[in-house]
Amino acid sequence: MDNEQILDHIGALVREERALHDRAGALTGDEKARLRSLEAQLDQCWDLLRQRRAKEEFGKDPDTATVRPPGDEAY
Template sequence: MNAGGKNDKILDTIGSLVAEERSLRDRSTRNLGLGDEDQERLRAVEVQLDQCWDLLRQRRAKSEFGENPDEAAVRPPSEVEGYQG
C-alpha cells in the first residue's frame, strides 16, 4: 500500500473514532452522564484518536522531509496524550 493509501486508512479510522466519540458524548448529554463502561470506552476512544493524529503527523512529516513514512510508529499514550500541535 502506498503512503497515501495508508494515510487514507488512518483518516478512515479517525473518522470512525470521531463518530463513536460523538455518539458517546450525545448519549452522555441525553442521559446526564455515562455509565462506567461508556466512560471507559470514551477515554479509550480519546486516546486512540490522539495516537492516530500523532501517527498521521509523523507520516506526513517524514514524507515532507524525504524520509520513509512507513517508519512512523504508533507512540504510547503517555507520549501523545494532550499533544498540542
C-alpha cells in the same frame, strides 16, 4: 496503514466518540471508560498521521512512523 486508512479510522473513532458524547448525561462506567479509550486512540492516530506527513515532507519513508503509547505523543 497509509494516511487514507488512518483518516478513515479517525473518522470511525470520531463517530463513536460523538455518539457517546450525545449521551453524556447517561453514560455507564463502561461507556465512560470507552470514551477515555477513544480519546487516547484519537490522540495516537493524529500523532501517527503527523509523523507520517513530516517524514514524507522531508523525503523519508512514512511507513517508519510508529504508534506511540498513550500520553507519549510529542507535540
